[in-house]
Amino acid sequence: LIPVSEETANFHVSCEVNDALRAGKPLVALESTIITHGMPWPGNLEMARGVEALIREEGAVPATIVVIDGRLHIGLGDDDLAALAQTKDALKLSRADLAYAIAEGRTGSTTVAATMIAAEMAGIRVFATGGIGGVHRGAEESFDISADIDELARTPVLVVSAGAKALLDIPKTLEALETRGVPVVTCASETFPAFWSRDSGLPSPLTLPDAPAIARFQATRERLGIEGGMLVANPVDAADEIPRSEMEAHIAAALDTAKRQGIARKEVTPFLLSEIYRLSDGRSLATNIALVRSNARLAARIAVALAA
Amino acid sequence: LIPVSEETANFHVSCEVNDALRAGKPLVALESTIITHGMPWPGNLEMARGVEALIREEGAVPATIVVIDGRLHIGLGDDDLAALAQTKDALKLSRADLAYAIAEGRTGSTTVAATMIAAEMAGIRVFATGGIGGVHRGAEESFDISADIDELARTPVLVVSAGAKALLDIPKTLEALETRGVPVVTCASETFPAFWSRDSGLPSPLTLPDAPAIARFQATRERLGIEGGMLVANPVDAADEIPRSEMEAHIAAALDTAKRQGIARKEVTPFLLSEIYRLSDGRSLATNIALVRSNARLAARIAVALAA
Amino acid sequence: LIPVSEETANFHVSCEVNDALRAGKPLVALESTIITHGMPWPGNLEMARGVEALIREEGAVPATIVVIDGRLHIGLGDDDLAALAQTKDALKLSRADLAYAIAEGRTGSTTVAATMIAAEMAGIRVFATGGIGGVHRGAEESFDISADIDELARTPVLVVSAGAKALLDIPKTLEALETRGVPVVTCASETFPAFWSRDSGLPSPLTLPDAPAIARFQATRERLGIEGGMLVANPVDAADEIPRSEMEAHIAAALDTAKRQGIARKEVTPFLLSEIYRLSDGRSLATNIALVRSNARLAARIAVALAA
Ligand SMILES: [Mn+2]
Ligand SMILES: [Mn+2]
């Protein structure tokens, strides 16, 4: 792996992140797909700034990860963040194409899998996101399963999320995580969340009450030398959630519309999200922002506990 | 990894196992789920003691693996074994939650995946069990696949079993093992066994005649640096087997009853096993004990051949 | 891993390959299953000699990989190649049984997975083949998925192919590669090929224009320390291809005949290939030879670019 101190044409660690790494201070990695693909400008920039501020408030250092013109950045200054928030046509990078964007001098934002890889490279142990990718509805026929699950099985980074994206098949996603040996811990709840909703209707494989307990579990895994990452599920606050019954109705309606209109391939997910935004009168986006902020806060607390 | 010599609050290697490891003597790891969840007291204790005695008879040292009050034990004295056999509410630990039990100070028995991890940590190359987990019947819809298959693909421990548990979908389990690159060797038979039955009706991917040949194969894999474990299938003795036609009828009847009674989730497997016990007039348990003993003996012989 | 310089009873590196490795010269690994199982004698020998000559023409050194009488050969002299081309009953070796053949003193040709393992052992970074294994048609029920996909996910060798074998379910094969995080790059085409046909009807996950660009991508992956291999898809020359519409009709007819005649298990693939040979008036074999030659040439150019 590239040593953090090595500045190259392809690899840049911000001063703030570099100082934190050298001092053994807590860090939280952040993905950039949510900025370039997940929310419209200028709300995306406001969200990104807010999340970084929250992490600092909790005593940790944020490290937003992105590839700009073929250079992998670990930590982004505010100017770069503002520019990124207005970038069009950024690639969406996963394990398979992170190095492709670097080799070709392209700009690309990182999904969960690529952010985990970059975080591990830099020595960052905790990462906050919205929701992970997983097993798609209909995967028993399509075999469409995100690379995020395998990444969790192999790369030793703790990922704080509101569970899996609710467009996915959540029962099958939990099965795939179990098959791959990935710990799934819900914070302070016996049930696994469903992104916008606090409760997916499924029991969580594991439950721990708070950040220190989660940090103890992770530290034990590291000490035992057990490979791979951990998924921490953090149900959105009750005040911000949209209950599952309501969301499932929106998702079903959106899937139905997509089918009737013949939406296919890469257009499906953006189409579904915009339909759900419309059907929920914009509440889906507000909840998304709330859950990302809540995940950043929990991730920072876990990072602080791990560094203690 | 934790060096074997290091005694910590979380990790304990028995004197007998420690001496054997230092002296390069043959060892056989044993799982503990069969003791806490697989058989009722006091038969479970009798079985466990019998299996340890058999392994010693063959010139190897048994190492039962279990987490007691947050401490991972490699090798258990007879007092601890007797206490474990009467423990209620032990967790069933796999790759995902082995460190959870340790971090939380809980007691848990180890499944195949967790036992493999602990065996590798301690430097034990051979492990005897009843049957591995695999692809569940109906997995084409449920995606329910045990973490044991992935563990065999990644962790360099040789697992001696009577094949996969017969409640599983055995053809799909063999396919999943092939996909993951796991060698499946049946000892002295051209057909893969089905736990209680000598013959699953499926050809074994590989066949070797005896323990020395299996040890040579394993030693060659280690010398070539090929990652991952190996599944050795050991058909139960003909005198002890229940033929597949009979068992398949019991399994089908038990599945049918479970469906009619609405048994779900974690209750399914214990329910099916108790139904099969009833339908077979207790012979399923007798065969289970016989096959575990037979596997322990073969595992010890392989360990002796590997240490030679 | 066994050091290349170490000659053992189980491991032999040819002088030409050994010299190239020491001098840092470009090398291209070649599989042997295509010689023993893929084509009839003497056409197979002619093809193998032609491919080796092409690789030398491009300035690289060919390294045919095979197990003969329990010895793993990296690089084969012409006498051995001629003998291999007439060998009957060679095993077909994958990850699970490569060491089995070595331990048992058997002769076996290497599939994609086993060739990748041997190439990595020897330090060869590029490998040319016809088409990789993948997800079989009907795998949603059968779970029949080749070990080649997992090997690409774990072993750092670049594999040049004409895509996946066209008997497979190509959409599902691409999904499985994505799930496992394997880069799939088609050379100079936006669509993924279908072995005998230039276009599978599916967009390629990634596209690069030529060997130097592919080498830059691979070198970036190596520098970043990203695990696993890469699949390079190389559409057969237009002059040599059989269009997909024609091939799909032959494949459907062959599958239908196999079903009616009750062909099962290991007999299915050879039967389908011979039916397709008959239905295409021998053009399927001519195209197969053309694509292997084309892949060898591209692989050599990538190896030369990587070594520069
Ligand atoms: Mn997908
Ligand atoms: Mn399960």
Ligand SMILES: [Mn+2]
């Ligand atoms: Mn297969």
